[in-house]
Amino acid sequence: MCGIVAYFGKKPAQPILIEGLKRLEYRGYDSAGIALLKNGRFDIYKTPGRISNLEDILPPEDLQATVGIGHTRWATHGEPNTVNAHPHLDDTGKIVLVHNGIIENYASLKKWLIKEGCQFRSQTDTEVVANLIGYFYEKNCARDGQNAPKDRNRFEWAVQEALTEVHGTYGLAIMCLDCPNVMIGVKKGSPLILGVGENEYVIASDAAAIIEHTSQAVYLSDNEMVFVTEGGFETKTVTNIEVRKELSEIEISLDQIELEGFDHYMQKEIAEQPQVLETCLNGRVDVKNGRVILGGIQNQFRILARTKRVIMAACGTAWHAGLVGEFLFEQLARIPTEVEYASEFRYRNPILEEGTIFIAISQSGETADTLAAVEQAKERGATVLGIVNVVGSTIARTTDAGVYLRVGPEIGVASTKAFTAQVAVLAMLAIELGRRRHLGADAAQYLLRELMQIPQKVRRIMAQSDHIRRIAQANIDRENWLFLGRGLNYPVALEGALKLKEISYIHAEGLPAAEMKHGPIALITDRMPAVFIATKCSHYEKIIGNIEEVRARGGKTIIIATEGDDHIRQYADHLITVPDTVEQLQPMLTVVPLQMLAYHAAVVRGHDVDKPRNLAKSVTVE
Numbered sequence: 044m045c046g047i048v049a050y051f052g053k054k055p056a057q058p059i060l061i062e063g064l065k066r067l068e069y070r071g072y073d074s075a076g077i078a079l080l081k082n083g084r085f086d087i088y089k090t091p092g093r094i095s096n097l098e099d100i101l102p103p104e105d106l107q108a109t110v111g112i113g114h115t116r117w118a119t120h121g122e123p124n125t126v127n128a129h130p131h132l133d134d135t136g137k138i139v140l141v142h143n144g145i146i147e148n149y150a151s152l153k154k155w156l157i158k159e160g161c162q163f164r165s166q167t168d169t170e171v172v173a174n175l176i177g178y179f180y181e182k183n184c185a186r187d188g189q190n191a192p193k194d195r196n197r198f199e200w201a202v203q204e205a206l207t208e209v210h211g212t213y214g215l216a217i218m219c220l221d222c223p224n225v226m227i228g229v230k231k232g233s234p235l236i237l238g239v240g241e242n243e244y245v246i247a248s249d250a251a252a253i254i255e256h257t258s259q260a261v262y263l264s265d266n267e268m269v270f271v272t273e274g275g276f277e278t279k280t281v282t283n284i285e286v287r288k289e290l291s292e293i294e295i296s297l298d299q300i301e302l303e304g305f306d307h308y309m310q311k312e313i314a315e316q317p318q319v320l321e322t323c324l325n326g327r328v329d330v331k332n333g334r335v336i337l338g339g340i341q342n343q344f345r346i347l348a349r350t351k352r353v354i355m356a357a358c359g360t361a362w363h364a365g366l367v368g369e370f371l372f373e374q375l376a377r378i379p380t381e382v383e384y385a386s387e388f389r390y391r392n393p394i395l396e397e398g399t400i401f402i403a404i405s406q407s408g409e410t411a412d413t414l415a416a417v418e419q420a421k422e423r424g425a426t427v428l429g430i431v432n433v434v435g436s437t438i439a440r441t442t443d444a445g446v447y448l449r450v451g452p453e454i455g456v457a458s459t460k461a462f463t464a465q466v467a468v469l470a471m472l473a474i475e476l477g478r479r480r481h482l483g484a485d486a487a488q489y490l491l492r493e494l495m496q497i498p499q500k501v502r503r504i505m506a507q508s509d510h511i512r513r514i515a516q517a518n519i520d521r522e523n524w525l526f527l528g529r530g531l532n533y534p535v536a537l538e539g540a541l542k543l544k545e546i547s548y549i550h551a552e553g554l555p556a557a558e559m560k561h562g563p564i565a566l567i568t569d570r571m572p573a574v575f576i577a578t579k580c581s582h583y584e585k586i587i588g589n590i591e592e593v594r595a596r597g598g599k600t601i602i603i604a605t606e607g608d609d610h611i612r613q614y615a616d617h618l619i620t621v622p623d624t625v626e627q628l629q630p631m632l633t634v635v636p637l638q639m640l641a642y643h644a645a646v647v648r649g650h651d652v653d654k655p656r657n658l659a660k661s662v663t664v665e
């Protein structure tokens with residue numbers, strides 16, 4: 044999961060590339076680089092670390108070069124250092140490119156290229172692609188000795204010839220020294236979008252790097268390439284077949300990707316949950332009739348209502364939302380449902396009976412494992428739906444139908460508003476499916492009325508930010524935490540643990556609260572905070588028992604409780620309250636204090652909240 048940005052136009056490319064890379068830095072940030080093409084040479088600048096390190100090594104703004112490519116890296120092959128940073132040149136120095144993805148057969152290709160006399164500088168798989176293109180470009184003939192067709196642009200032909208040898212995934216932006224008026228972008232398994240401006244083009248991994256220049260875009264599909272020249276652009280397959288692509292309107296706006304006065308994107312995205320949840324629900328909930336309208340899948344509801352089994356697949360936070368979804372589908376629609384880790388599902392040769400519905404949940408819509416699970420489900424004949432946030436993303440375009448979260452770009456690597464919106468969409472789906480099966484109108488109306496009040500209730504939790512920061516501060520030297528919940532709050536315990544882990548680097552584990560006595564309670568000391576989600580629900584008495592088991596052994600408790608519950612206060616070393624709501628909808632409330640706890644812990648520890656170490660926002664590699 045790296046960030047690619049390329050500019051082809053009349054303006055100075057350097058500042059555009061740097062600004063674009065900053066907007067993509069959340070995709071990967073362990074090294075960065077740009078290549079500018081001017082006066083018959085490539086000027087390449089690259090360095091380990093953040094974009095700011097790259098800015099430090101750039102010469103005074105180069106205003107001559109109006110064509111260039113840039114890259115911010117999340118290392119897959121080769122440590123994050125200057126030689127492994129992108130862009131990569133071939134050994135003739137005529138081809139330069141940036142790459143997002145993984146070349147699976149890079150080792151065998153590298154061995155063959157070395158035998159053919161190619162030189163390598165880096166340990167990366169990407170340099171193999173550069174040398175492969177350079178090889179075909181220089182020799183001007185294919186591996187089988189066939190000369191390049193005379194009527195073809197040699198650069199384009201060399202790219203296509205090289206990619207027929209490559210197995211793996213790639214988003215590529217490529218330049219050739221001999222063809223200063225051409226830029227090529229290619230997509231397979233990693234996102235790539237062409238922004239189409241007034242006589243200028245921006246090729247990028249996602250729209251955040253494009254929106255500043257144009258709102259018109261072409262979303263490339265797998266095995267498609269774009270050939271950009273001063274006269275315009277052509278889209279074709281990597282086998283050189285013309286492809287007609289429609290221009291789409293980019294749906295995000297600049298202010299959605301600006302910090303707007305917040306210290307971090309994660310802080311902004313936690314705070315904007317009330318309004319983006321309202322946007323997510325808007326026009327989809329008919330309280331009066333106890334019905335839900337989800338335009339993207341309205342035609343699938345009939346099949347959905349008759350299905351015998353639903354399988355969901357996702358990763359990370361999206362998987363936790365899927366686990367809430369599993370409970371909701373079974374409780375409200377009485378449909379057997381299971382949520383799978385996409386990375387496991389795809390390799391298990393899964394059984395999908397006739398009529399199974401498969402639902403992929405993914406904020407980015409680009410997660411490689413989830414995309415692979417979608418493809419597996421499609422091969423097995425399932426009806427495949429997507430619950431996705433990024434409009435036009437690969438998963439959104441691969442599924443048969445789906446529901447967009449409509450919460451705007453989520454930039455912080457730690458997912459927050461996407462989780463609550465995923466749960467909201469799953470709740471709406473479960474209620475509507477229930478209505479088409481056994482759920483009565485009264486029950487549905489009650490649930491939907493409660494659902495419409497969730498955004499305002501989330502807003503009330505925000506007022507506890509300082510209180511939650513003090514709790515984080517008081518426990519900041521605790522290196523191991525437990526998060527415990529029952530029923531629908533068990534997935535929230537998992538999510539709370541993940542949030543804390545991924546941005547504060549504190550080890551945390553989420554568990555069903557009842558599981559403590561089956562082993563983990565052996566861990567309890569007064570230096571291991573136990574976070575209990577103990578809201579008023581059908582498990583309330585039981586979870587009080589679990590809290591007492593921990594306290595009886597000297598454990599310290601941080602309790603998420605329902606506003607006005609004075610009874611539970613006696614069991615809490617720290618108490619955070621959330622407004623009451625029906626049990627099925629509590630995850631959208633109980634997760635918020637855990638998001639804030641993780642955020643404050645990371646800030647107090649001085650970590651880069653939005654770009655935590657070793658992580659990236661969208662895991663487009665397996």
Ligand code: AGP
Binds near residue numbers: 360
């Ligand atoms: C969550 O905070 C993490 N950033 C990560 O687990 C994420 O949820 C996971 O990679 C799935 O991403 P997706 O929703 O974009 O598919």
